Amino acid sequence: MLTLGNGYLAARGAAPEASADGVHYPGTYLAGFHNRRPGPDGGEESIVNLPNWLPLTFRPAAGEWYAPGRCRRLHEHRALDLRRGLYLRELLVLDPDQRRTRIRQRRLVSMAAPHVAALETTLIAENWSGRVEIRSGVDGSVRNANTVTEPGTCGRHLTGVTCGMDGTDVVWLTAATTGAHQLVAVTARTTVTGGGPASRRQVGEAEDIGQVLALDLHAGEPVVVAKTAAVFSSRDRAVDEPLVAAVEEVHRAGSFTQLLAEHTAAWRDLWNRFRLDVGERHAWQLPVRVHTFHLLQTLSPYAGDLDAGVPARGLHGEGYHGHIFWDELFVYPYLNLRFPELTRALLEYRHRRLTAARRQAASEGGSGALFPWQSGTSGRDESPSRSINPVNGEWVVDYTGRQPHANLAIAYSAWRYWETTGDLSFLAASGLELLVGTARFWAAAATYDPADDRYDIRGVTGPDEYHDGYPGRPGQGLDNCAYVNLMVAWALGRAAEAYAIVSRHPGAVGWRTIIVDDEERRRWAHIARRLRLAFVADGIPAQFEGYGELAELDWDRYRRRYGDLRLLGSLLQAEGDDPNRYRISKQADVLMLLYLFSAEELTALVRQLGYPFDPARIPDIVDYYLCRTTHGSTLSRIAHAWVLARTDRRRSWEMLLAALGTDLADPAHSSTREGIHLGATAGTLDILQRCYTGLEVRGDVLRLNPLLPDSLDHLDCVIRYRNRLIELRIDHHHVRLATPPGADPPVTVLIRDRPVELAAGTTVTVGLGLPFTEGSHPEAGE
Incomplete structure (x- = not known):
C-alpha cells in the first residue's frame, strides 16, 4: 500500500535499510x-523483481549499520502523500551507545520523468557528534519471493550482473533476464549536503x-x-543502450x-x-x-507508450505473476470517460496478441x-495447471484457466470504447478484428440442434470459479452458461454491426x-x-444447464463452523467434498450480466433469443x-x-464500502x-462515476439517470466525452453540468430521458423532479 509508481516504473514501500526478510520486501x-x-x-x-x-x-x-532488528526504534511514522505522490517517513533510533x-x-517515483526515482534522507544527531558513514548502493542479488504460495516463478530471474562507477557520485548495475535475456540498467547518484567534506x-x-x-x-545539524536513480530496459522505445541511457538520465536529473x-x-494535472x-x-x-492514486500508479498516461496490459495486481x-486476466473489464469503463487514449493503447496490447489467440483457438x-x-x-496461455489449497496447503489441479469467456470481455471492452469515444480509426484498425x-x-463453438432449432455451447465455464464441471466430472466444463450464451449473442451482433459501420467508411479501412x-x-x-x-x-435464468438440479448447501452449518466463507x-475441497455439487457461487456470474448491461439491454437480449423476460423479475434474480x-473474488462485490443500486441502495452502498476496503481494511490478513x-480498485471508482x-x-447519446445512495449528499467528477470535458455535480435533487470555453459544438445529454443541450463554456442545472422509486425497473434509462 506504500508503493510508488508512474505507470512505467514502481517501487514498493520497503525501508531503504531493509532487505527481503519475510517482513520487508523491496x-x-x-x-x-x-x-x-x-x-x-x-x-x-x-513479472521480474x-x-x-x-x-x-x-x-x-565503528558502530553497526542501521538495519531492521538493530538499534532501538523509539519512534517511527510513515505517510503517503496522495496529492504529491510522496512517501514520507520519520524515525528516531537509539544505538547501544x-x-x-x-x-x-x-x-518519489517521478510522474514527470518516468525513468527516474529519488530518495531524500535527512540525518540529525540529537545527542552526539562525530564521524558517520553512509552507505548507498544498488542491489542486483534480488529474487522473486513475494508470492510464496506460487513457487513456479519464485527464485532468480536475473543473471549476468555487472556493475561499476561513472564519475565520483554515480554507481551503475546491469543484468539480463535468464530467459529472453532482456537487459535492465539501474544507476544511482548520491550527493550529500551539510556535515563538511565527505570522503x-x-x-x-x-x-x-x-x-x-x-x-x-x-x-542538531542536519x-x-x-x-x-534511473532505470531503463531493452524494451524501452527510442533507447539504443539501456546503460548509456540510464547514466545520462541520472546525470541530467536535477536536485530532489x-x-x-x-x-x-x-500529479496536479492528473488529479484535475x-x-x-x-x-x-x-469518511x-x-x-x-x-x-484513484494506486490505479494511476499502474495505469498512468506513460502506460500508453508501452506494450503492456492491465495486470491484476498492479505494479x-x-x-498472479503479474499476469493479465479479465480485470480490464472493470477498469476500461472508468478510463473511457477520463483518458480514453490509454484504453485504446491497452486494447492494442490485446490486438498485438491476436495471432497467439488465433493459434490457441486452432x-x-x-x-x-x-x-x-x-x-x-507473448500472448500464450500462462494459466497454472496446479495451485495450493489455502486451507490445507495441498496442491490441487487448477481448472480456472479454462475460462474462454476472457475473449468476450475483450470484445465487450473494444465495443464500449468505440461506443464511448466514436473512435472510428480504432474500430477499423483493431476493434473490428477483435470483434470478428x-x-x-x-x-464455431455453437452446435446446432435441429430438433428444437437451438444452438448449444457446451464444455465451458463462466466467471464463477466454483463450477468447472458437473458433479464427478471436474474440469470438463458446463453446458449453456447463461453468462456465456447471452454474451455470445451480444458479441455476434456487435461484430456484425462493427463490420457494417466500417464498410460505410472505406477511407478508414486499413490496407488489409x-x-x-x-x-x-x-x-x-x-x-x-x-442460443439456448x-x-x-x-x-430466473439458470447459471448453466442443470444448475437447478444441484444440491442446496447448508449455509447455516458452514457459517457456524467457519464464519467467513470467502474460501468456501x-x-x-479440504473436506473431500466438491463445490460442483452445490448451488453456490464464488462471485457474480449470472448477475455479471446486470453489471455489463442495462435492464433494457438485458431484456432485449433474452427476448431476442425467443424467451419471455419481465424486467420486473430482476430483483428476484438478484436475490x-x-x-x-460467497464473494470469494474481490471483483464480486x-x-x-x-x-x-436500483433495488436496494443500502445494500449496494454496503457492498461498495466492502469493496473500497479490499486493500485497506485488513491488509495483514x-x-x-x-x-x-x-480491478476492484477501478471498479469501485466506476460505481461512483457511472452507476450512482x-x-x-x-x-x-450520453445519458444520466442519477440515484445516489442516502449516504452520499453529492458527487463531483470530471468526465471526457468525445473530446469534451464535462464537470458533473449531482445531488439528490439536481444535476449540474459545466464545460470550459472552446470551439466544440454543443452536445445533447439525456437526463432521465429529458434532453439538455450543453454548449462550450456554459453551465446547466437540471432539477431531478420526482424521486426514482426504489425497486422499480423501467425498461429504459437503467
Whole structure:
C-alpha cells in the first residue's frame, strides 16, 4: 500500500535499510517486463523483481549499520502523500551507545520523468557528534519471493550482473533476464549536503555495488543525503543502450527539490483530470482517493507508450505473476470517460496478441480467436495447471484457466470504447478484428440442434470459479452458461454491426481488408437468435444447464463452523467434498450480466433469443443468486454493488464500502502484500462515476439517470466525452453540468430521458423532479 509508481516504473514501500526478510520486501517493477523460468511445459512467466535501487543506511564510526532488528526504534511514522505522490517517513533510533539519531525521508517515483526515482534522507544527531558513514548502493542479488504460495516463478530471474562507477557520485548495475535475456540498467547518484567534506569509497560484491561516504555529524545539524536513480530496459522505445541511457538520465536529473516540483506538477494535472469527490468530510473520500492514486500508479498516461496490459495486481507486487486476466473489464469503463487514449493503447496490447489467440483457438479445434485466461509477454496461455489449497496447503489441479469467456470481455471492452469515444480509426484498425475473431470462435463453438432449432455451447465455464464441471466430472466444463450464451449473442451482433459501420467508411479501412460474407453474417444472426438458455424458475435464468438440479448447501452449518466463507470452495475441497455439487457461487456470474448491461439491454437480449423476460423479475434474480454467493473474488462485490443500486441502495452502498476496503481494511490478513486488486480498485471508482450517476453512452447519446445512495449528499467528477470535458455535480435533487470555453459544438445529454443541450463554456442545472422509486425497473434509462 506504500508503493510508488508512474505507470512505467514502481517501487514498493520497503525501508531503504531493509532487505527481503519475510517482513520487508523491496520490489522494483517495470510494466510488461516479464521473464520465463525453466520448468515443465516450458516454465512459468512472471513479472521480474528488478535490482533494488533503494539501499541506504548509516552508522556512527565503528558502530553497526542501521538495519531492521538493530538499534532501538523509539519512534517511527510513515505517510503517503496522495496529492504529491510522496512517501514520507520519520524515525528516531537509539544505538547501544545511547546515541539518538533522527531520520527523515522523502521518496518519489517521478510522474514527470518516468525513468527516474529519488530518495531524500535527512540525518540529525540529537545527542552526539562525530564521524558517520553512509552507505548507498544498488542491489542486483534480488529474487522473486513475494508470492510464496506460487513457487513456479519464485527464485532468480536475473543473471549476468555487472556493475561499476561513472564519475565520483554515480554507481551503475546491469543484468539480463535468464530467459529472453532482456537487459535492465539501474544507476544511482548520491550527493550529500551539510556535515563538511565527505570522503567516498566503493564497496560491493559480485552482484551489488555501492559507495560509503564518511563525514562529520554535529549534534542538531542536519545532513541531507539525496539519492537519485534511473532505470531503463531493452524494451524501452527510442533507447539504443539501456546503460548509456540510464547514466545520462541520472546525470541530467536535477536536485530532489527540482524533481519534486516537476513531479508534483504532473500529479496536479492528473488529479484535475481524475477528480472524483464525495465530500471532504465524508469518511470514504480518502479511500476513493487512495484507489484513484494506486490505479494511476499502474495505469498512468506513460502506460500508453508501452506494450503492456492491465495486470491484476498492479505494479505493486508479484501476485498472479503479474499476469493479465479479465480485470480490464472493470477498469476500461472508468478510463473511457477520463483518458480514453490509454484504453485504446491497452486494447492494442490485446490486438498485438491476436495471432497467439488465433493459434490457441486452432489448437482447441476451433476457429477465430481465443484469448487465454492469463496472458503475459507473448500472448500464450500462462494459466497454472496446479495451485495450493489455502486451507490445507495441498496442491490441487487448477481448472480456472479454462475460462474462454476472457475473449468476450475483450470484445465487450473494444465495443464500449468505440461506443464511448466514436473512435472510428480504432474500430477499423483493431476493434473490428477483435470483434470478428471473437464472433468466429463462438460461432464455431455453437452446435446446432435441429430438433428444437437451438444452438448449444457446451464444455465451458463462466466467471464463477466454483463450477468447472458437473458433479464427478471436474474440469470438463458446463453446458449453456447463461453468462456465456447471452454474451455470445451480444458479441455476434456487435461484430456484425462493427463490420457494417466500417464498410460505410472505406477511407478508414486499413490496407488489409477483413471480409465477412453474407452467409457468415446470416449464421451469426441465426445463432444470436437461437442460443439456448435454461431457467431454474419462472423468469430466473439458470447459471448453466442443470444448475437447478444441484444440491442446496447448508449455509447455516458452514457459517457456524467457519464464519467467513470467502474460501468456501477450498473448504469443501479440504473436506473431500466438491463445490460442483452445490448451488453456490464464488462471485457474480449470472448477475455479471446486470453489471455489463442495462435492464433494457438485458431484456432485449433474452427476448431476442425467443424467451419471455419481465424486467420486473430482476430483483428476484438478484436475490436468488446473491444469497448463494460467497464473494470469494474481490471483483464480486463490485458487480453486486452495481446490480443492487436500483433495488436496494443500502445494500449496494454496503457492498461498495466492502469493496473500497479490499486493500485497506485488513491488509495483514489478505493477499494485498502480493499487490493491490486493480480491478476492484477501478471498479469501485466506476460505481461512483457511472452507476450512482446512471451515466451511460448508448445509441450515440450520453445519458444520466442519477440515484445516489442516502449516504452520499453529492458527487463531483470530471468526465471526457468525445473530446469534451464535462464537470458533473449531482445531488439528490439536481444535476449540474459545466464545460470550459472552446470551439466544440454543443452536445445533447439525456437526463432521465429529458434532453439538455450543453454548449462550450456554459453551465446547466437540471432539477431531478420526482424521486426514482426504489425497486422499480423501467425498461429504459437503467
